[in-house]
Amino acid sequence: MTDTILLAIIVIPCLVVAIVFHEVAHGLVANMLGDPTAKMQGRLTFNPIKHVDPIGTLVVPGALWLLGGPIFGWAKPVPVMKNRLSNPRYGMMAVAAAGPGMNFLLALVGAIGLGVLGSNGVDADSLVANGLFYFILINLFLAIFNLLPIPPFDGGHIVEGLLPRSAAVHWAKFQQVGMLVLIVLIAATWVFPQWNIIGNTIGLPVEWALEKYLALTSAIAGGGAPGA
Numbered sequence: 377m378t379d380t381i382l383l384a385i386i387v388i389p390c391l392v393v394a395i396v397f398h399e400v401a402h403g404l405v406a407n408m409l410g411d412p413t414a415k416m417q418g419r420l421t422f423n424p425i426k427h428v429d430p431i432g433t434l435v436v437p438g439a440l441w442l443l444g445g446p447i448f449g450w451a452k453p454v455p456v457m458k459n460r461l462s463n464p465r466y467g468m469m470a471v472a473a474a475g476p477g478m479n480f481l482l483a484l485v486g487a488i489g490l491g492v493l494g495s496n497g498v499d500a501d502s503l504v505a506n507g508l509f510y511f512i513l514i515n516l517f518l519a520i521f522n523l524l525p526i527p528p529f530d531g532g533h534i535v536e537g538l539l540p541r542s543a544a545v546h547w548a549k550f551q552q553v554g555m556l557v558l559i560v561l562i563a564a565t566w567v568f569p570q571w572n573i574i575g576n577t578i579g580l581p582v583e584w585a586l587e588k589y590l591a592l593t594s595a596i597a598g599g600g601a602p603g604a
Contacts, residue, residue: 382503385503386503386506386507386510387510387514389507390507390510390511390514390515391514392424393482393511394479394482394511394514394515394518395427395451395518396422396424396427396451397422397478397479397482398451398475398476398478398479398518398522399419399427399451399452399453399454399475400419400420400421400422400427400454400478401474401475401477401478402414402453402454402456402471402472402474402475403415403419403420403454403456404420404474405470405471405474406454406456406461406467406471407420409461409462409463409467409470409471410460410461410462410467411456411457411458411460411461411467412460413455413456413457413460414454414455414456417455419454419455427451427452427454428451428452429451429452432451432452453528456468456471465537465541465544466537468533468536468537469533469534469536469537469538471533472530472531472532472533472534472537473530473534475519475522475530476518476519476520476522476523476530476531477519479515479516479518479519479522480515480516480519482511482515483511483512483515483516483519483585483589484589484592486508486509486511486512486515486589487512487589487590487592487593487596488592488593488596489508490505490508490509490512490590490593490597491592491593491594491595491596491597492596492597493505493508493597494593494594494596494597494598495596495597495598512586512589512590513582513586516582516585516586516589517578517582520578520581520582520585521578524578526550526554526557526558527547527548527550527551527554528551528554528555529554529558532547532550532551532554535547536548
């Protein structure tokens with residue numbers, strides 16, 4: 377029980393920071409490109425209370441954690457008015473890419489921090505070292521998960537912007553069932569754990585990215601990086 381509580385103390389703040397920064401990044405880029413909606417609604421804040429979604433931020437990550445699955449979640453989407461953007465089509469792509477981009481950046485910060493700890497001889501089992509490792513892992517998972525080319529994920533918006541306008545119209549309609557795809561994916565992960573759906577899809581690029589980030593950590597630490 378003590379180990380479970382300790383893991384929660386490590387993981388929950390990492391997940392909250394990753395999700396909140398992801399959403400704020402969307403709003404900041406939208407504001408820069410001409411849509412101040414998120415700013416007007418007070419969503420350009422790092423106060424987690426403004427962004428928490430009871431299901432996506434609490435219930436889903438908690439259930440996945442208890443079931444031993446990969447931990448991920450989402451916050452209340454930052455409002456973006458596409459038509460307010462200076463260039464709606466490509467502006468929306470930039471807004472969508474900002475969220476995963478922020479998570480990749482946060483993972484980089486975590487990797488550098490973990491390397492600095494290692495270079496100073498910090499124990500690999502320390503709370504701070506483990507916290508940074510999970511911070512890197514969670515941010516990479518969120519970035520890659522959100523880049524899935526399925527509306528309404530960020531990857532879906534990026535694909536829409538890349539498609540010819542005639543095809544993009546039909547692709548946008550797919551958003552109506554995109555959330556259903558997510559629900560089915562989560563349900564299948566719970567019902568058929570032996571299939572390892574997440575591990576065999578998103579898990580592979582996450583492992584590849586984690587290896588690259590930890591290589592940076594090891595280089596900074598001089599080969600003695602702490603972490604799980």
